[in-house]
Amino acid sequence: MDILDVRDELFRHRPARADIGRAEAATTLRFACAGTLDRTVGAASVPVLDVPAGCARAVGRLARQITDLFEIPVVRLSAESLRVVARVPELARRTRLCDSTGRWVRGLPPPVVAGDDAVLAGAWRAAFLAAGALGGRGRAGLELLCPSPETAMALTGAARRLGVAALTRPGIHGDRVVVRDPVDVRAVLGRMGAPRAAQAWTPDLRRGTGEVPVSGALHDANRERASQAAAMTTLRVQALLADPPAGVPERLLATGLLRARNPELSLQELGRLADPPMTKDAIAGRLRRLLEHAERLTR
Structure with a gap:
């Protein structure tokens, strides 16, 4: 099963409820913005939110969610990035990405963490579309590269509530959430809204050691994971250099x-x-x- 097939199935999934869509939007923003909503532009210091999602379909999905669920206009800067200029503080407040004092929440927003199974699955779906990979580091499995340890802990707890065994692993480019067991990988794919991918996914194991030949889909996954790691580092550095x-x-x-x-x-x-x-x-x-x-x- 190629990761592009999984992403395609997830992109075609439509949330059944508005709170699930809001959880997806908040999680996507958490991954894309790497911890800041307070950038300014122009002499008037108008607060703006730049979202370099890095994928045209991800940007289109997020733009629709912000427009439809929060009724806040967005501007497409390019096929792979968008900007929110009007009512940025309102978006931060309504997604609960900022607390009552205006400080950025380092993990996932409380409504997401405390949500039901459908909301938690929506958060996992958004996280996988933002920074997920199948296979990696010589092992079969599924990984998420998270923007902060708190985000990784939140997604690990969400997986546990969904009946999936996930572990948090620190790394150079950020904390990773890792699902290794094939049964759990299929379970989380199904929970996220990719039942066909869950049914078709079969790790190509070598003599039961858990090693996967680095070719085909896994080679693409490794390359995509490296690209995602570089993109996440760039986002964190850009956020840091802003202040x-x-x-x-x-x-x-x-x-x-x-x-x-x-x-x-x-x-x-x-x-x-x-x-x-x-x-x-x-x-x-x-x-x-x-x-x-x-x-x-x-x-």
Whole structure:
């Protein structure tokens, strides 16, 4: 089963209730915005929300949800990104992505976490469309790359309530939610709204070791996961640079600025642009230290 087939089936799924659609929209925004709604543009400092979802179908789906469920207009910047200018604070409040003091919620909004099975399944569906992959790291399974540890914990708890065993794993580019058991993978695919994918999904295991040949669909999944990891890092760096905390070393900020200005380049290509040039491991290390350092200062 190719991940593109799974995504196609999920994109065609339509929520049966408005609260499920709102849970999907809030989860998509949580993944896409990487923790900020307070960007401004222009001399008047009008609050804006830029959503680089990275997929035309995901942007179209989110635009419809914001327009239909919240009656807030959106502007398509391109096929793969949109902007909300009018009533951004209202959108933040109604999705519950900001608390009563205006602070961004680091995990999923309370109505999503406390929702019924259909709402939790909607959150998983949105998370998978935003940052999901089938197969990875030499193992058969399903993974989500999350924008924060709190988001990963929320989705792990949601999976447990849906009867699916999921684990949280920290990583360089962010925390991952991992579903390994084939039975659980089929269960979560069915819960998300991809019953055909659940029925057709069969891991190609080697002698029962859990290893998967890195070819075909898995090769594509690995490549997509790497692309999603780079995109998530770029989003987090861009959010940080919008309001960098005092005390972050200049060399780390310079590397972050290089990443933010060149989101389409690989780490190796970024290393060639650096002054002086660096290896891709050095670039990755600086980006990781930048995010960790900024998070410590914020805390």
